[in-house]
Amino acid sequence: MGTHVIKMPDIGEGIAEVELAQWHVKVGDLVVEDQVLADVMTDKAMVDIPSPVHGKVISLGGQPGEVMAVGSILISIEVEGAGNLKASDQLVKEPAPIKEAAPAVAAPKVEAAPVVESKPAAACRPAPQAPVARDADERPLASPAVRKHALDLGIQLRLVQGSGPAGRILHEDLDAYLAQGTQNARSGSAPSGYAQRHDEEQIPVIGMRRKIAQRMQEATQRAAHFSYVEEIDVTAVEELRAHLNEKHGATRGKLTLLPFLVRALVVALRDFPQINARYDDEAQVITRHGAVHVGVATQSDVGLMVPVVKHAEARSLWDSAAEISRLATAARTGKAARDELSGSTITLTSLGALGGIVSTPVLNLPEVAIVGVNKIVERPMVIKGQIVVRKMMNLSSSFDHRVVDGMDAALFIQAIRGLLEQPASLFVE
Known part of the structure; x- marks a missing residue:
């Protein structure tokens, strides 16, 4: 028998250390080739670590939440044959099992005088x-x-x-x-009446939750956030969406509002290239992108993830809809690849029906703009002196004031408003 050592792999992208997020095995487990042993977290994605061999787990190299260097020992597996263990590898040895002490010889039983039993x-x-x-x-x-x-x-x-x-x-x-x-x-039973509760629960901040916390704190500390809110009459675009779904939904798929918003971003950014940009504040360089790679904030079981619709400028409504759906499913199931979670140039965030009236979204650094979508509500509006019921929605967007001026941000959102309120203009070249 030999020992096969699996080291923390080089995930790429110049990453020198990663966080051990979760073990899927324990010491003593039998594993087979390609079985997932652990999940590790990079700055951008969760990565599965599969087993390259069959064998028995004999030691684990870290605990969930521990940050480990690339090349450090992740896990050791006992295998048939010589294995790959080198003399220079330092293994974590399991403590020797504690031997049970031999039972003591029973003393002869002595009859004692009856006494009154005292209870603790x-x-x-x-x-x-x-x-x-x-x-x-x-x-x-x-x-x-x-x-x-x-x-x-x-x-x-x-x-x-x-x-x-x-x-x-x-x-x-x-x-x-x-x-x-x-x-x-x-x-787990609920306290009755007005009984006081003294229970508490401590939850370690590890894995995706730690990365989210770090990125949100970094964004608010490094960028000069400001937000701009505008209401939009989405009655016309909602009517268009319903018409297209009725006519083409069975063959091309159903459209949500998101593909229309992506299209509005693409068209509006033609006149505001400074907003489709990324800011390297260490190098003091702003990179404006011709391609529009739209990050779509997606809630998953492990936290907020941002899969990216690449080259949105070249996609039709249905192409965008299909890609958004595919990426959202991959993110929610933990199957999104690293390149599907990186490279965005602007982010779109929406809570759907839970979107509230106003929000203040946090920038997805190093981007300089994020567009937040609030819920659609029917409200009475005055149009040409008449009170009519319209479908209204707010856009709550945030910008990096180091790069984007307030007037440019307002004009950009107003351009999106005009496109959505006159949806035919989304497709006029």
Whole structure:
């Protein structure tokens, strides 16, 4: 038998270290070739680490949340044959199993004189009780010391079941009341009435959540954010969308509003190239892009991800719709490739029906603009002196003021507004 050592691979893109996000195996597991052993997190994506061999896991090189250098030992597997272990490799050895001590020889049994059995103090305490429902002005029986103890613990005496004479509340009853709250927390049962809760849960910030936290903090610290909000009458574009879905939905697929927004971005950016840009603030260089690579913020089980619709300027409505759907599914299922999660030049973010009235989206650095879509609502509007019901939607967008001037940002959003309110202009060349 030999040992096959798997080292943290070079993910590419000049990355020197990655975060170990999750193990899919444990010491002692039998694994087969191509079985996923672990997930590691780069700055852009989650990457599966498969096994190149069959064998048995004998050691793990790190814990979830640990940042590991490329080339460090990730996992060791016992295999048939010599394996690939070199003398220079430092393995994490498993501790030797603890041997069980031999049972002690039983002493001869001695008959003792009968005595009165004394119970431990804990056994004398009353069993945990559910909170008692008393009237707010009812004053339960309790000594001054018990009342002070309850006050210190933050317990309302009217909720405590007393086990003393005539229902008097004892110190042990306070302990039982707290124990019941702890038992409820551990079992997952909801506390009844107005019982206090003392449970808490600590969640380590690792994996995708850590990356999101780092990127959001970095964005707010490095960029000079400002936001601009404008309302848009989307009645006409919604009518067009419904018409196209009725006519072509069965053969080309259903359209959401997002492909229209992507098209509006593409057309508007022709006149505002400074907004379709990325800013390298370390090199002090702004790169304006001719290609429009639209990042579409997508919620997944592991957090917010931003798959990228590459070359949106060359896509039709249905092509954009299909690509958005494909990328969103890949992101939500954790199947998006690294190149599908990088390279965006501007980002579109939407919470759909949960979009609220106004939001302040955070820039996706090093981009200089993000367009946020709020929910569509029907509202009475005055048009040519008449009150009519229209479908209205706000765009809440953020820009990097180091690169984008306020007037340019406002004109850009106004251009998008004009395109969506007169949707035929989206397709006029």
